[in-house]
Amino acid sequence: MIETGHYSAEADEILQLVRESIDKLSVKDTGVTQVDFYIMASRPFSLSRGRFIPDNDYLKPMLEKVFKTKNSLTVNKEVNNKNLHHEFIFMERKTLRFIRMP
Secondary structure, eight states: OOOOTTOOHHHHHHHHHHHHHHHHHHHHHOOOOOOOOEESSOEEEEEETTTOTTTOOOOHHHHHHHHOHHHHHHEEEEEEEEEEEEEEEOOOOOOOOOOOOO
């Protein structure tokens, strides 16, 4: 993560905490096979997996709809002979201003 254009160890710690929390969700509930945290509507990026979503990925139109409408979305889809249940939950992102004290 970048904080005002400079490397931030604190930002790395926050990112690691997010990834660990997401990974724990699938351990707590065995019915959950994967959890992702996506950012950027124009080119969705999986914060937990560290990858962009390819244009041909079946998730892309669903993510675009969630970002556009700012509403959650539930979709059941069969992929590779597996019935998958997707829940997309939109969370508004706020920009924080940091003021450095002398």
